[in-house]
Amino acid sequence: AVQNNPHTTLVTPTAPIANDTHGGRAKCLQRLVRLELPVPRTVALSFDAVQRIARGEMPDIAAIVSQFPNGALLCVRPSSEDPDWGGPGAVLNIGMNEARFTALAERLGDAAARAIYTRFVENYAVDVARLDPDVFEDVEGDGPDGLAEALRAYEAELEEPFPGDPAEQLAAVLKSMARAWDGTSARLLRQAKGAPVDAGLGLVVQEMALGLGHGECGSGLLQLVDGETGLPQITGRYLSQSQGRDALAANAAALYLGRDPRGPSLEELAPDAFRALKSHAELMRVKLREEMQVEFVIENGQLFILDGVRVARSSQASVRIAVQLAEDKIISRAEALMRVQPRTLSELLHRQISPLAKRDVIGRGIAASPGAATGHIVFTAAEAQASAARGDPCILVRRETSPEDIRGMHAAHAVLTERGGITSHAAVIGRGIGLPCVVGASNIRFSPSKKQLVARDGRVFAAGEIITIDGSSGQVLAGAPKMREAALDESFQKLMEWASDHCDIGIRANADTPADAQTARNFDAQGIGLCRTEHMFFEPGRLTVMREMIFAETSEDRRAVLERLLPMQRADFTQLFRIMEGRPVCIRLFDPPLHEFLPTDRARQRELAEALDLPLSDVTRRIDSMSEYNPMLGLRGVRLGVTVPEIYEMQARAIFEATIAASAEGLVVVPEIMIPLVSARREVELVKTFIDAVAAAVRTELDQPFDYRLGVMVETPRAALRAAEIAPHCAFLSFGTNDLTQMTYGLSRDDAGRFMSDYVQQGVFPEDPFHVLDTDGVGELLKLGAERGRAAQPDVTLSICGEHGGNPESISFCRDAEFDYVSCSPFRVPVARLAAAQLAI
Ligand code: PEP
Numbered sequence: 001a002v003q004n005n006p007h008t009t010l011v012t013p014t015a016p017i018a019n020d021t022h023g024g025r026a027k028c029l030q031r032l033v034r035l036e037l038p039v040p041r042t043v044a045l046s047f048d049a050v051q052r053i054a055r056g057e058m059p060d061i062a063a064i065v066s067q068f069p070n071g072a073l074l075c076v077r078p079s080s081e082d083p084d085w086g087g088p089g090a091v092l093n094i095g096m097n098e099a100r101f102t103a104l105a106e107r108l109g110d111a112a113a114r115a116i117y118t119r120f121v122e123n124y125a126v127d128v129a130r131l132d133p134d135v136f137e138d139v140e141g142d143g144p145d146g147l148a149e150a151l152r153a154y155e156a157e158l159e160e161p162f163p164g165d166p167a168e169q170l171a172a173v174l175k176s177m178a179r180a181w182d183g184t185s186a187r188l189l190r191q192a193k194g195a196p197v198d199a200g201l202g203l204v205v206q207e208m209a210l211g212l213g214h215g216e217c218g219s220g221l222l223q224l225v226d227g228e229t230g231l232p233q234i235t236g237r238y239l240s241q242s243q244g245r246d247a248l249a250a251n252a253a254a255l256y257l258g259r260d261p262r263g264p265s266l267e268e269l270a271p272d273a274f275r276a277l278k279s280h281a282e283l284m285r286v287k288l289r290e291e292m293q294v295e296f297v298i299e300n301g302q303l304f305i306l307d308g309v310r311v312a313r314s315s316q317a318s319v320r321i322a323v324q325l326a327e328d329k330i331i332s333r334a335e336a337l338m339r340v341q342p343r344t345l346s347e348l349l350h351r352q353i354s355p356l357a358k359r360d361v362i363g364r365g366i367a368a369s370p371g372a373a374t375g376h377i378v379f380t381a382a383e384a385q386a387s388a389a390r391g392d393p394c395i396l397v398r399r400e401t402s403p404e405d406i407r408g409m410h411a412a413h414a415v416l417t418e419r420g421g422i423t424s425h426a427a428v429i430g431r432g433i434g435l436p437c438v439v440g441a442s443n444i445r446f447s448p449s450k451k452q453l454v455a456r457d458g459r460v461f462a463a464g465e466i467i468t469i470d471g472s473s474g475q476v477l478a479g480a481p482k483m484r485e486a487a488l489d490e491s492f493q494k495l496m497e498w499a500s501d502h503c504d505i506g507i508r509a510n511a512d513t514p515a516d517a518q519t520a521r522n523f524d525a526q527g528i529g530l531c532r533t534e535h536m537f538f539e540p541g542r543l544t545v546m547r548e549m550i551f552a553e554t555s556e557d558r559r560a561v562l563e564r565l566l567p568m569q570r571a572d573f574t575q576l577f578r579i580m581e582g583r584p585v586c587i588r589l590f591d592p593p594l595h596e597f598l599p600t601d602r603a604r605q606r607e608l609a610e611a612l613d614l615p616l617s618d619v620t621r622r623i624d625s626m627s628e629y630n631p632m633l634g635l636r637g638v639r640l641g642v643t644v645p646e647i648y649e650m651q652a653r654a655i656f657e658a659t660i661a662a663s664a665e666g667l668v669v670v671p672e673i674m675i676p677l678v679s680a681r682r683e684v685e686l687v688k689t690f691i692d693a694v695a696a697a698v699r700t701e702l703d704q705p706f707d708y709r710l711g712v713m714v715e716t717p718r719a720a721l722r723a724a725e726i727a728p729h730c731a732f733l734s735f736g737t738n739d740l741t742q743m744t745y746g747l748s749r750d751d752a753g754r755f756m757s758d759y760v761q762q763g764v765f766p767e768d769p770f771h772v773l774d775t776d777g778v779g780e781l782l783k784l785g786a787e788r789g790r791a792a793q794p795d796v797t798l799s800i801c802g803e804h805g806g807n808p809e810s811i812s813f814c815r816d817a818e819f820d821y822v823s824c825s826p827f828r829v830p831v832a833r834l835a836a837a838q839l840a841i
């Protein structure tokens with residue numbers, strides 16, 4: 001009956017068993033049976049059968065029992081579709097009763113028989129009859145009275161004798177496990193792990209391999225790699241005279257497996273069984289095409305394989321295992337690429353809090369730049385620099401950061417801000433330089449004046465105290481949890497090379513400084529997609545010159561300051577071209593929200609007055625006169641280029657002179673110049689005219705030819721809508737999705753952090769649109785802009801350079817819309833490349 005019933009099937013090489021009908025364990029056992037491994041006889045119950053059992057419709061128990069040798073003990077184990085979804089605990093030794101006890105005692109000895117029976121009574125009482133485990137607290141498993149005590153305890157609690165009929169026991173076990181799967185907490189637990197609402201449970205009924213008795217008996221687990229590093233290393237434990245997972249119990253005097261410096265091993269104790277076990281595990285690796293953890297039992301020297309599950313692994317190990325399987329030709333390179341989650345890579349690129357560490361969370365914000373760092377709290381950039389000079393790691397804590405904090409950010413190990421969202425200054429800079437960063441931590445109270453933070457539970461953290469920032473989760477933690485180092489090993493490099501072979505969309509990096517560009521090159525970015533030139537002025541010496549320029553009242557004054565900026569910019573660009581070795585470099589002309597460059601507090605304003613040799617009142621008056629109600633929608637980007645063309649002229653000249661200098665070194669450089677915040681065709685025409693004039697002048701003055709490509713950043717809704725009239729003037733259109741998201745939603749990118757989590761929690765937005773591209777709204781503008789631009793100018797290069805550029809979802813969108821490349825922060829380049837490769841496979 002069992003063989004003919006697809007819902008209650010003996011596991012044979014040909015039985016109709018699948019992951020989605022009988023669960024992963026049943027399927028895996030069938031594979032092991034096909035490999036002719038010594039698997040105890042097994043019957044698999046389908047999801048359907050188990051569902052019916054939960055409703056009280058029992059299968060033919062006698063038919064199941066008849067599949068096993070007379071008198072055999074059985075165990076039942078869960079078989080969910082994905083082993084991660086869990087399931088009820090296994091019940092072992094089903095079928096024990098007085099008669100079998102007597103028989104077993106003869107065969108295995110009295111102590112072993114007692115231990116098996118006692119374990120079953122307890123297991124059954126707790127998991128099936130739902131008694132409190134405390135009832136058995138004092139029972140000694142293999143002691144002479146333990147069994148009697150356990151039976152007495154059971155009968156006293158339930159006021160009925162312990163069931164002796166094996167079929168009745170099995171039916172009760174099946175029913176109890178089927179019902180446990182429907183329990184609320186089990187359901188919530190698996191749904192949290194990604195299981196669908198209607199996830200099914202299969203069960204496997206297996207003949208027990210006992211692990212107790214005469215000769216060498218025991219149970220254990222083995223795997224061929226270390227789950228933490230992914231390196232080949234026989235790992236596992238074995239415990240003589242044991243069952244189930246006894247060998248893993250913390251206080252068990254278990255053996256290691258292969259020869260092990262930590263202590264005696266199975267290899268020494270039972271070399272033949274160990275050799276067979278190792279060769280079975282190697283066969284499983286090859287045939288199941290995965291690193292497996294093998295559960296085994298030795299019964300009087302004879303080996304049984306009970307199960308295999310995918311080895312649990314860290315991010316680093318997941319890359320190493322996938323690459324090694326491909327290197328050994330067990331899986332293809334494409335499959336290795338598919339097996340690594342892009343997000344896993346971003347964990348590898350940064351230090352992380354160890355998954356085993358205790359987390360004392362004192363608050364949380366937006367996870368703005370991944371990685372974790374520990375240090376003592378400082379409240380100013382100057383203190384961060386002083387701390388770095390002493391070699392003391394620190395965390396820079398600010399309400400929000402501004403260009404003045406750049407040096408401090410470089411000096412700090414992480415940054416925490418009260419305000420801001422995923423595209424705020426701190427977040428953008430943090431990602432650019434690979435600095436862990438949490439922004440918008442509004443549930444922590446920031447008191448810079450008192451130099452303290454007040455956690456949500458009232459604890460106070462003063463300057464100098466140690467905290468940890470987890471920029472991957474957004475958590476702020478007290479103290480110094482254990483860390484795991486970044487791991488850019490050979491496997492990572494190989495995986496990246498294979499990804500490049502499959503990638504069919506370009507991946508560039510957003511890089512502002514030579515250091516960023518070097519990181520981009522190290523990750524093999526195909527060019528720079530966005531160099532935000534205003535970030536080049538964030539160094540203290542330059543900041544003052546920049547401020548002088550902003551303060552200049554006349555065109556002559558301004559030109560004089562620009563003459564001093566020109567050589568600095570020329571040197572910057574020459575260096576970028578050098579580092580990128582002829583790969584494209586897209587330089588965006590100055591796009592300041594000007595206010596970001598001006599000091600807001602009195603002390604700094606006084607410093608500026610001193611540096612400019614002006615009365616303080618002049619400085620404050622000028623700052624007031626330039627203040628805007630809405631600077632992000634004010635005199636920014638091309639609007640500055642149109643009204644104060646000298647700045648763009650200086651930058652164009654610096655770019656062209658650097659082009660000639662780099663070309664003289666043998667590089668082929670065709671710079672790309674990008675105009676920010678365009679909303680009208682005329683803006684492009686005006687800027688193009690004077691940049692062409694600068695190009696002509698430089699060509700004549702230096703008597704050197706060069707080409708350049710001029711393009712437009714599409715980051716206002718109007719530029720996207722009017723792409724047809726803008727594109728004919730440009731070689732490329734690059735979508736700036738940060739501003740485009742801000743303007744499409746009418747949502748300030750610097751302030752949205754305050755309420756974004758409420759919005760996401762209440763389902764108003766599915767995700768923070770500054771983080772995950774809003775393909776419906778902003779995406780429609782991208783599509784429109786791309787279509788209209790391309791129709792008017794078929795050769796136009798299309799790309800995206802907002803913070804979304806590195807997200808797998810946005811990359812998929814850009815591939816579908818046939819964009820030429822995406823550009824993202826340097827540390828996201830590997831993630832983007834893997835995601836793009838996976839989309840292409
Ligand atoms: C953008 O707006 O998407 C962009 C890349 O520019 P920024 O973030 O510098 O405004």
Ligand code: MG
Pocket residue numbers: 715736738739
């Ligand atoms: Mg922008």
